[in-house]
Amino acid sequence: MSTPQSPTLDGGTGRMSGRAWAVLFVLCGAIFLEGIDVAMLNVALPSIRSDLGMTTGAVSWVMSAYVLGYGGFMLLGGRTADLLGRRRMFLFWLVVFLVFSGLGGVASEGWVLIVARFVTGVAAAFMAPAGLAIITTGFAEGRQRNKALLVYAGTAAAGFSLGLVVGGLLTAINWRWVFFAPVIMASVILLAALFLIPAESRPARSSQGFDLAGAASVTGAMLLLVFAVVSLEDPGAGWGRAAAALAGGLALLAAFVAIERRSAAPLVRLGMLRSGPLVRANLGAMLFAGSFFGFQFIAVFYLQELRGWSSLETSLALLAVGVDAVLAPTVTPRLVSRFGNVRVIFGGMLLATAAYALFLPMGLDWTYAAMFPTMIMLGLAFALAYGPLTIAATDGVAEEEQGLAGGLLYTSFQFGSALGLSAVTAVNAAASGAGGSPEAGLDGFRAALIVPLVAVVLGAAVTASGLGRRRTTAAGTPREALEVAEASR
Secondary structure (H helix, E strand, O other): OOOOOOOOOOOOOOOOOHHHHHHHHHHHHHHHHHHHHHHHHHHHHHHHHHHHOOOHHHHHHHHHHHHHHHHHHHHHHHHHHHHHOHHHHHHHHHHHHHHHHHHHHHOOOHHHHHHHHHHHHHHHHHHHHHHHHHHHHHOOOOHHHHHHHHHHHHHHHHHHHHHHHHHHHHHHHOOOHHHHHHHHHHHHHHHHHHHHOOOOOOOOOOOOOOOHHHHHHHHHHHHHHHHHHHHOOOHHHHHHHHHHHHHHHHHHHHHHHHHHHHOOOOOOOHHHHHOHHHHHHHHHHHHHHHHHHHHHHHHHHHHHHHOOOOHHHHHHHHHHHHHHHHHHHHOHHHHHHHHOHHHHHHHHHHHHHHHHHHHOOOOOOOOHHHHHHHHHHHHHHHHHHHHHHHHHHHOOOOHHHHHHHHHHHHHHHHHHHHHHHHHHHHHHHHHHOOOOOHHHHHHHHHHHHHHHHHHHHHHHHHHHOOHHHOOEOOOOOEOOHHHHHHHOO
16 A cells, blocks of 8 residues: 655745645644643543542543553554545544544543543544644655744644643633533634645555554554553552553564564554664653653642642643743744754753752742742743654654654653653652641652653753764754664665
8 A cells, every 4th residue: 555645735845835834723723632632631630520420540541541542542543644644534533533522521421431532532643643744744854844843843732731721711610611622623623624734645555455463463552551551540459450461562562563574564664763863752752741741740739739729720830831832933943953953852851850850849838939940941841842852753754654753753752641640640659658748748749750850861861862963954954864764775
């Protein structure tokens, strides 16, 4: 099965036409929708638990089910976009996302809501890499693609930041609006996408067929590995379950590698993983996402449980992180053009390290002025790291594998965020003890904060390993991408 050829959005001129900007905004709307959907739900969980009569453990699966679907099907989603058509996959799964978001809004039983969130996560797993691949195949590699990707990444980050505030406002009305609002947004995006995203040539059928064995094994492996990570959030009952899921996931992953080596039409060409820049970008993305979402968990519960802040006050406190939505499309492209992706990413990792370190002395009577430096520095770190990581993970990758490259990147982000959340939850529970006093709670949060700090330090070390190899062309694209091209042969 050959890859459908995507029309060039810039018309081959290297300039951003009005049509190209319109398509980019539609795709940005979709990734913003995905980010705001997750962030809004995070704020609404206490209200959902109370209204539906769910236990704390059960309501945590409203979030975990989404992560499971997203992380489990991401690699399959990325490769399917390459094989069956990026526009086709983007539109179809956007409809699925819309329908099951609506189902979540009308759910009267907890299990219905959990199932709806799982399918919504699966839809996002197919939709997100397809949208990213439309950008990376629609703009020629270089400054225009970098600019488009940085705008795209900045919009995604804004969704995470603004979703906290919007979620607080909507939950104050009724938590069901946290699900209905994405339905309205998805409907508008779908209508715009139908008219604006250009059609691509239909893929020709191949006698080699589709790698069903590879698809089944890698999807099963990712589902079990993510489930193992999520199970760590319940350290009392989750260790045995996590160990069994981890063993099963690793066994399926080994089977997947064996299948791909023998397959005439592999789902994932293993040669891609010989690229140093691509591996560094994905490891960096996993560690950076794990640190950020782990910190967000600590900050939210510290402010609400220990300080007694409302969900809206907490959302506003974290709003400073959203500065990246302004900086990512404006300042970051200039920095990437001048210094290259690796150095800019490394700067973001260092800023995040300093931000988490500044939060370590948190106390029971801290003022917001003491917290603000961490919030603003995290926003700067996100602006420097998130977009350039997206560029680095797709630079030099052949057009027919851009969806797969996007799937690998989003798998890294999602797996990293799940690992970060689960690790800080487990450490916090172990360090807090059973006392339940504010002092014990504070000790737990301080201990848990070590997790994101260590993760981002490791991310900086991984990124630093590529610093000596950065050389830029006149177009501002790192020559290290040539390593990816060599690996594709």
